[in-house]
Amino acid sequence: MNRVFLDACVGKPTPYTPVWLMRQAGRYLPEYRATRALAGSFMGLATNPDYATEVTMQPLDRYPLDAAILFSDILTVPDAMGLGLTFAEGEGPRFAQVVRDEAAVDKLAVPDMNKLRYVFDAVASIRKALALRGDKAVPLIGFSGSPWTLACYMVEGKGSDDYRLVKSLMYSRPDLMHRILAINADSVAAYLNAQIDAGAQAVMVFDSWGGVLADGAFQTFSLAYTKRVLAQLKRTGIDGSVVPRLVFTKGGGLWLDEMKDLDCDVLGLDWTMSLGKARAIVGANKSLQGNIDPNILFAKPDQIATEVVRVLDSFGKPHMDATTRGTGHVFNLGHGISQFTPPEHVTALVEAVHSQSKAMRL
Amino acid sequence: MNRVFLDACVGKPTPYTPVWLMRQAGRYLPEYRATRALAGSFMGLATNPDYATEVTMQPLDRYPLDAAILFSDILTVPDAMGLGLTFAEGEGPRFAQVVRDEAAVDKLAVPDMNKLRYVFDAVASIRKALALRGDKAVPLIGFSGSPWTLACYMVEGKGSDDYRLVKSLMYSRPDLMHRILAINADSVAAYLNAQIDAGAQAVMVFDSWGGVLADGAFQTFSLAYTKRVLAQLKRTGIDGSVVPRLVFTKGGGLWLDEMKDLDCDVLGLDWTMSLGKARAIVGANKSLQGNIDPNILFAKPDQIATEVVRVLDSFGKPHMDATTRGTGHVFNLGHGISQFTPPEHVTALVEAVHSQSKAMRL
DSSP states (O other), X not given: OOOHHHHHHTTOOOSSOOBOXXXXXXXXXXXHHHHHHHHXXXXXHHTOHHXXXXXXXXXXXXXXXXXXXXXXXXTHHHIIIIIOEEEETTTEEEESSOOOSHHHHHTOOOOOGGGGHHHHHHHHHHHHHHHTTGGGOOOEEEEEEOHHHHHHHHHHXXXXXXXXXXXXXXXXXXXXXXXXXXXXXXXXXXXXXXXXXXXXXXXXXXXXXXXXXXXXXXXXXXXXXXXXXXXXXXXXXXXXXXXXXXXXXXXXXXXXXXXXXXXXXXXXXXXXXXXXXXXXXHGGGSEEEEEEOGGGGGSOXXXXXXXXXXXXXXXXXXXXXXXXXXXXXXXXXXSOOOTTXXXXXXXXXXXXXXXXXXXXXX | OOOHHHHHHTTOOOSSOOBOOTTOSSTTSHHHHHHHHHHOSHHHHHTOHHHHHHHHHHHHHHSOOSOEEOOOOTTHHHIIIIIOEEEETTTEEEESSOOOSHHHHHTOOOOOGGGGHHHHHHHHHHHHHHHTTGGGOOOXXXXXXXXXXXXXXXXXXXXXXXXXXXXXXXXXXHHHHHHHHHHHHHHHHHHHHHHHHHTOXXXXXXXXXXXXXXXXXXXXXXXXXXXXXXXXXXXXXXXXXXXXEEEEETTXXXXXXXXXXXXXXXXXXXXXXXXXXXXXXXXXXXXXXXXXXXXXXXXXXXXXXXXXXXXHHHHOXXXXXXXXXXXXXXXXXXXXXXXXXXXXXXXXXXXXXXXXXXXHTO
C-alpha cells in the first residue's frame, strides 16, 4: 500500500508531499455525473454501497492521488436521527424537521448506528476495491461533520449565509445548544468508530462552519465538542494500524494556538492561513493539511504549478529525520473542489505537487 | 459636538467607549422602511440627498450613538464608471455590465466625480442636519468599498459565494486585475477626498471581501491597493480638523501583523478575532473598531449586556493617559446589523456599551 499519506499524518518523513482533494469524487467529473444520473439523486448515490464505491474510486482512476475519501455527506448523522435529509437539485441539503426549541431537543438522541449501515457497508466495499490495487492501494479516509457544523444544519434546516437561527438559539438558550452538541458529539464519535471498524484507515472531522463563530463562542460551542469526539475515538483500525485523526475548521487559522492542543494528528487549513506561520504555531506534534485556493484550478496549468510551489514553499523544508516526529504536510485544497473545475487542471495540480515536492527533498 | 468617537479613533482617552453600528440606518428600522417605500428603491433613497439625510438621522433619533454614517452603498463608484448598478428586491446589488476581459478593462477609467455629486450633496446635507443638534451633534463618517471589494462585484456582476470569476481572472490574468485595482484605488481616493471636502469628518474603507483571498493574494491584490488609497487621502477636513481613516477587512484578523503598518488610524475587526490579541498586535499606534457578533442582538437584553461586557473585557483596560497615543476602542458590530433585528435590542446594546465602559473607567 501507498503509505505516504498515513506517514505524513503522523509526522514521519515521506519521499514527496502526498495529495488528495476535498470533494475529489464529485460533480466536476463527467463519470461522476453519469453515475449520479443512474442513481437518480445524491442520497441515491450515497446510500448504495456499489455506487458509493464506484464514485469513490473514479478520481483515483484519473489521478495518482495519495488517499481515497469515502463518498458520503457530512449530514448523514442528523438524517439518522430522523430529521429527514434531502438534496433538492442545485439547492444543497435540506432537513424536513428542524431543531429550534426545547421540544425538538427533547426528541434528539444518539441514533441507532444500524440506520447508518449503508455507510459502513460502503467503507467495507471501498476497502475491497482499493485492495485490488495491491501496492498502489491508497488509504481510505472516513469522515463526519463536527458537532457544531451538524447543529448549524439541524437548527437552520439548510445552508445559511448569516447563521441567524442557530446563533440566536446559541446566545439565547445556551443550555439547549449544549444539549444538542453533546448528543451530536457522542453520535459523531460512535459513527466514526463504526467507520473505523468497517475499515477506515484515517478519520476526518469537518468543522465547516466553526469559522462563523465569535472568538469565545468557537471555543465553547465548537472546539469543546470536537474534543469530546476525539476523546472517544478508537486509535487503531481493523488491521491493528494507527488511525490518524484529522480536524478541519474552515476559517480556523485564528485559533490555531488553541487547536494545536487537540488530541489529533493533523489540522486542516483553508487558504487564508500561511502554512509557514501555522507550522511555527503547531510545532512538530501535529501535521498540517491544505491549503491552496480551489479557484487556482481555473488558471492555466503553468500558473497552477506556480501556486503549488508557493504553497509548498510557505510550508517550508520537509521533515526528513526518521528518528523524530516532525510536522508533516498533506497537500489539499483549502475547501472542496468546485463543480466547474476542468478535470485536466487537477492533473496539473497533482503532478506539480508530486514533482515539486520531490525536488524539494533532493 | 460629541467628540468621543473622533478621540477614540486617534487614541486619546475618552470618558466611555463610543459606539456606532455598521448599517445602523437600515431595514431593521420601521421608519427606514417607510422612507424607502416613499423613495421607491434603494438607489432612489441613496441618490436623493433629502432622503439620504432623513435615513442617516433616523437611528440617531432612536439611540445615543456616537457617530453617524453616510447613507449610501459601497458600489456607487463602479456605478459612476458606467456599469449600471441596480438592486433587485431581496436580491442584493447587480451590475448591468461586467468586467471580465481585456476589452472591458480597456473601457474603465476613474469616473468624473460629478457623477457622484448626489453623494457629496448628501454629505453636506447631513452635516447641516447634524449641526442643528448643537452640543449633541456627532461626527459624520464617509465611506467607500475597497478596490478589491469593488473589483469582486465588477467582475462577478453581483454577490458570490465562491468568488470563482473574480479569482479566475486574478489567477489567470493578474495583469488585468492589477489594472482594475489601480483604477479602483485612484477612484476611491478621489471619492473619499470629495466626501471630506463636502464635510465628512472620518472616512472608512470597507474591504468586505478581502477575507476571501488566500494568504499572499490578500497582500498583493487587496492590502496593496488599500495602501494606495490611504496614501492619497486628505488628512484634514473643511474645518481644519484631522479626519481619521478607518479600514475594515472582514476576515482580516489573520493579517493584523501586516495591517498594523497601514497608514490609517483605526482597524475594524469582525467577531472571530479576540480584541485583546488584536490590541497586543497593533499596539498604541492604532485604534480598534468592533467586534460583537450581530446575531447577539437576537438574544434577550440581559444576555446582550453580558456579551457587551465580554467584548469590553477582551479589549481590556481603556487608555487613560492624555499625554500619549493609546489604543482606542470604537465599539461596533463585526458586520452590518441584520434586517431582522428587534430595534429595542439595539437600545440595550448601546446602553450596555455606554454604562459598562463608563464603569470600567472608575
